[in-house]
Amino acid sequence: MSSKNIQEVVGAATLVKERRSFSLKGVKISGVEAPVFLGIAAIVLIGMYMELLPGNIVSGMAVAMVLGGLLMWVGNSIPVFGTFGGGPILCILLPALLLYWGLVPESVAVLANNFYNEWGFAELVVTGLIVGSLLSMDRKMLIKTGPRFFIPILGGILASFLIGGAIGHLVGFGFSKTIFFIVGPIMGGGMAAGAVPMAEIYAAHGSESSATYLGMLAPAVMVGNMICILIAGGLNGLGKRKKPISAKFTGHGELLRAPEVHAGKKTREEKESFLPLSLKNLAVGLLLASGLFVFGVIINSLIPALHVYVWIILGAAALKLFKVLPESVEKSSEDWYEFIAMAWVPAVLVTISLGMIKFESVLEIITNPSYMGLTVLTVVLATFGAGFVGLLVGFYFVESSIAAGLGMADMGGSGDIAVVSASERMELMPFLQISSRIGGAFILIVLSVLAPILL
Numbered sequence: 001m002s003s004k005n006i007q008e009v010v011g012a013a014t015l016v017k018e019r020r021s022f023s024l025k026g027v028k029i030s031g032v033e034a035p036v037f038l039g040i041a042a043i044v045l046i047g048m049y050m051e052l053l054p055g056n057i058v059s060g061m062a063v064a065m066v067l068g069g070l071l072m073w074v075g076n077s078i079p080v081f082g083t084f085g086g087g088p089i090l091c092i093l094l095p096a097l098l099l100y101w102g103l104v105p106e107s108v109a110v111l112a113n114n115f116y117n118e119w120g121f122a123e124l125v126v127t128g129l130i131v132g133s134l135l136s137m138d139r140k141m142l143i144k145t146g147p148r149f150f151i152p153i154l155g156g157i158l159a160s161f162l163i164g165g166a167i168g169h170l171v172g173f174g175f176s177k178t179i180f181f182i183v184g185p186i187m188g189g190g191m192a193a194g195a196v197p198m199a200e201i202y203a204a205h206g207s208e209s210s211a212t213y214l215g216m217l218a219p220a221v222m223v224g225n226m227i228c229i230l231i232a233g234g235l236n237g238l239g240k241r242k243k244p245i246s247a248k249f250t251g252h253g254e255l256l257r258a259p260e261v262h263a264g265k266k267t268r269e270e271k272e273s274f275l276p277l278s279l280k281n282l283a284v285g286l287l288l289a290s291g292l293f294v295f296g297v298i299i300n301s302l303i304p305a306l307h308v309y310v311w312i313i314l315g316a317a318a319l320k321l322f323k324v325l326p327e328s329v330e331k332s333s334e335d336w337y338e339f340i341a342m343a344w345v346p347a348v349l350v351t352i353s354l355g356m357i358k359f360e361s362v363l364e365i366i367t368n369p370s371y372m373g374l375t376v377l378t379v380v381l382a383t384f385g386a387g388f389v390g391l392l393v394g395f396y397f398v399e400s401s402i403a404a405g406l407g408m409a410d411m412g413g414s415g416d417i418a419v420v421s422a423s424e425r426m427e428l429m430p431f432l433q434i435s436s437r438i439g440g441a442f443i444l445i446v447l448s449v450l451a452p453i454l455l
Contacts, residue, residue, distance in 0.1 A: 030073070030346070031342070031343075032069075037069065041069075041070055044062045044063060044066045045066070048063055048108055053108075055114060057119050057121070059115075060111055060112065060114065060115025060116075060119065063108060063112065063350075064112065064347035064348070064350050064351050065343075065346075067091075067095060067350045068091055068345075068347040068349060068350040069346055069347075071091045072090070072091055072346040074087075074090060075088070075090035075091070086233070087346070088229065088233070088349055088418060088421040089229055091346050091349035091350050091353065091421075092229055092349045092352060092353050092357070092418050092422075093226065093229075096353040096354065096358075096359055097359060099354055099359075100359035100360070104354070108354060109354045109355055110355075112350070112351040112355035113354070115351055115355075116348070116351040116352060116355050116414075117355065117356075121348070125340055126413050126416075127289045127290070127292065127296075127309075127312060128285070128336050129337055129340055129341065129417070129429040130313055130316065130429055131285075131288060131289045131292050131316045131333055132335075132336050132338070132340070133337055133429050134316040134317055135316060135325070135330045135334060136333070136427075137427070139320055139323075140258075141258060142320060144394075145256045145395075145431075148394070148395075149403070149404065151389060152385075152389040152395065152405070153386065153404045153407075153434075153435055155390070155404070156382040156383070156389075156404055156405040157187060157408065157443070158385065159381040159382065159384065160183050160186075160187055160381040160382045161183055161187075161446075164179075164377055164378045165179045171370055171373070171374070173370050173371075173374060175454075178374055179454070180202065180451070180455060182220050182371070182374050183378050184217075184447050185217040186221065186375065186378050186379065186382075186409050187439070187440070187443050188221075189408075190410070190411040190413065190414070190415060190440065191218065191411065191412065194412065194440050195214060195221050197444055198213075198444060198447060199211070199213040199214035201447060202455060205455050206455050218358075218361055219362070219371075222356075223362055223365045223366075223375050224375055224378065224409055224410070224411075225409075225410050225411035227375065227379045227409075228406045228409050228415060228418075228419050229410075229418050229422045231379060231380070231406060232402060232406055232418075232423040235250075235423060236398075236423045238250075238398070239252065239398050246397070248391055248396060248397060249396065250396050250397065250398040250399065251396035251399050253399070253426075253427050254396065254399065255403060255428065255431065256395060256396075257395065258394070278332075278335065280332075281331065281335040282335055284329060284332035284333075285333045285334070285335050288325075288332065295311065295315050296308040296309065296312040299311040299315075306437070307437040307441075310433070310437045313434060316430075345417060348414070348417050349421060352414045352417075356414060379406075382405045382408055383401045383405040383406055383409070384405070386401055386403075386404035386405030389404075398423075399428060402425060403435065404439075406423075406432070407419070407428075407435025407439070408436070408443075413433070415436070417429075419432060420432060
């Protein structure tokens with residue numbers, strides 16, 4: 001045997017040895033050593049498939065955190081896919097797909113739906129993200145950003161309604177049908193605050209019942225939401241290019257192009273280096289967020305025209321603008337926000353996927369080329385309309401596209417969480433809520449005016 005052959009054999013043997021020696025040593029999933037996490041996951045999955053889990057918040061948290069942590073780790077570990085929001089995309093799509101294939105018990109879907117919608121986990125997470133991100137925002141940036149934010153929202157609405165409706169007419173789908181059954185539900189703020197009252201509006205002026213109209217609206221809402229998540233991941237990946245497309249393309253989470261107010265702001269990685277967070281700060285942050293949630297509920301009962309989350313946003317913004325709170329309390333609110341973003345967002349995405357996404361409706365759209373094409377087009381128009389108009393008022397393209405465009409086109413509160421997670425821009429959460437709630441309410445007003453004329 002020649003020396004060259006010997007070297008090849010030795011090299012092959014070394015490679016085999018290296019492959020066999022692969023271990024999970026040093027790997028962490030959701031901040032926990034992989035062997036420990038996988039051990040816990042095995043226990044939870046056994047209980048899940050044996051359908052032994054009681055219907056309570058503990059079971060819901062266990063399933064959501066195990067599946068969310070596992071899928072987030074797998075998705076982010078896949079080359080290229082991880083760069084484009086692979087973890088969040090996997091969390092929002094795969095559980096629903098497994099449920100559709102019958103690989104997940106139906107009881108788990110019921111548990112996930114109750115955990116997110118009935119037992120208050122949604123309100124806990126969304127309120128914490130809104131309050132924490134607003135109170136951790138630079139006050140000067142908040143003052144400069146707020147008044148001009150509605151301009152890119154309007155840009156996204158006009159682009160999707162006018163161009164989307166015109167193209168719908170050209171392809172034979174119909175201008176009115178495109179506006180009422182594709183653009184409207186996608187831009188209307190989700191299911192509960194958008195599609196449901198929209199169906200009532202249509203029923204008052206059309207020939208079908210509200211239940212029939214809701215069945216026609218729901219598929220566009222859900223598929224549009226999935227497209228939003230994919231676009232959010234794509235924008236995030238483009239923003240990470242070594243050679244930026246433009247200096248105005250992305251602010252890496254900052255909406256306003258104002259470097260003087262960004263100085264000293266820490267990245268997510270830098271913030272996580274300070275963990276573990278103070279337990280006292282977490283307690284104070286939770287207390288403040290809960291108090292503002294109750295404030296929102298009270299004002300909503302008096303002025304129901306605006307959603308609870310809108311009043312929470314306004315309350316938190318007022319506390320920040322008028323410097324009501326000590327810096328220590330604002331820091332506590334930021335720490336609570338960071339904890340939620342780190343520990344619970346994957347869990348939220350999984351519960352949304354299992355409890356709220358129905359693949360039957362998704363397949364209904366996918367098999368109709370005109371419907372699918374117009375659905376994709378609506379989200380793209382909203383995204384680029386908001387992005388380019390945002391450039392005109394001093395915003396970064398990516399952040400304006402996400403906050404004003406995808407915030408309008410996603411599925412409301414749950415969609416907002418999925419989008420900011422896929423785009424890795426949790427700090428934009430209050431702006432997406434403004435888009436979903438106030439922008440969605442504006443869409444309902446527009447459609448209520450158009451329905452007697454065009455429906």
